[in-house]
């Protein structure tokens with residue numbers, strides 16, 4: 001049974017939904033710049049207009065209310081609030097988020113705010129290379145303070161960072177996100193800085209006694225050994241030590257897994273950990289109220305020798321079966337799982353993995369959990385003014401059921417947010433990879449909204465507090 005206060009939600013991110021990239025005093029973010037470099041995003045798509053949520057938020061929130069949403073997770077664009085990253089506050093930016101928050105509350109939707117969803121102010125990137133410098137800790141904490149001072153009278157759920165493991169991997173290792181670097185040591189160093197930022201913001205939140213709950217959201221993929229061979233089981237263990245547990249432990253235990261850290265040290269890849277870091281990280285971990293996880297898929301791991309396959313870029317074309325094998329030599333490689341189905345972007349569909357992930361995290365960290373993202377990216381077709389996205393309904397049904405199984409096992413799950421409410425920009429995949437309950441025709445300047453079949457499906461789920469899915473099973 002889902003708790004009667006269970007937060008059925010849906011999520012977005014400022015850059016992917018708002019548009020209005022240069023209006024009302026907004027400063028330039030690293031994404032505003034990145035999308036303008038030829039070849040960086042699918043067919044040069046950008047978020048200049050996106051879903052124009054900046055102007056259409058009332059209409060979108062009215063649709064959320066019609067669906068019955070209990071929470072709307074959205075992010076704040078740092079550059080709307082502090083156009084240069086620090087210093088003068090842009091009141092028009094504050095006003096916009098006040099309008100969004102108030103509109104949500106007016107229709108009984110709990111606003112859940114992500115403070116950072118990847119759109120770093122370009123000014124800070126230019127000045128000190130952003131996440132590469134520890135100076136980010138002070139600037140970010142000050143930005144968070146501005147958010148708390150302005151919005152914490154009404155916002156009760158705060159997610160400090162969205163998927164720090166993904167933006168550091170894609171930004172500093174795979175060179176697919178800004179700043180487009182490829183340096184394994186830097187990836188681990190910048191990740192360490194994100195953890196310090198998280199801890200510093202949690203500390204500020206608690207010391208100032210702001211009401212509400214705070215956490216961060218990590219992209220989590222549980223792992224399976226590809227076979228029962230000793231080598232594959234060991235590859236899976238190494239994956240946890242250097243990826244899953246590594247990413248989570250530093251945020252929610254305040255330490256790195258021992259084997260993982262010593263492996264990285266021996267390889268000359270470990271982050272520099274300064275005096276006082278671990279103390280701050282432990283404090284941040286202790287005072288984090290919840291753990292946010294974004295779950296899309298699991299990973300199946302196999303042995304990868306030291307001269308084995310390296311990391312390869314993701315499939316951003318939507319041509320099924322075009323992604324290449326990827327791994328970290330000496331640790332593991334990710335392989336296809338013959339038991340499971342894949343999306344057109346080669347993401348594995350594995351609802352059981354969600355149950356396993358939730359249980360693993362619950363057992364290791366003993367904190368309440370929020371699923372801050374889960375959803376299916378797919379091509380949608382409009383037929384006679386309708387979108388019959390049965391595949392999305394099927395995906396969501398199975399993942400909601402997966403949540404239920406985890407709750408039965410004792411997991412304290414507070415919320416489930418789908419990705420996304422309307423169709424929005426997919427960072428690297430343009431507008432053709434759709435996730436929403438509400439279709440947007442991006443070819444039409446009026447950006448018309450159209451409810452998909454999945455809109456009504458989720459409406460039924462919320463109305464029955466999950467019973468509609470359980471009944472069918």
Ligand code: BGP
Nearest residue numbers: 013162163166377419426427428
């Ligand atoms: C997560 C991000 C989201 C969103 C989602 C879907 O990693 O937090 O912002 O983009 O993935 O990913 P994609 O758009 O690449 O399909």
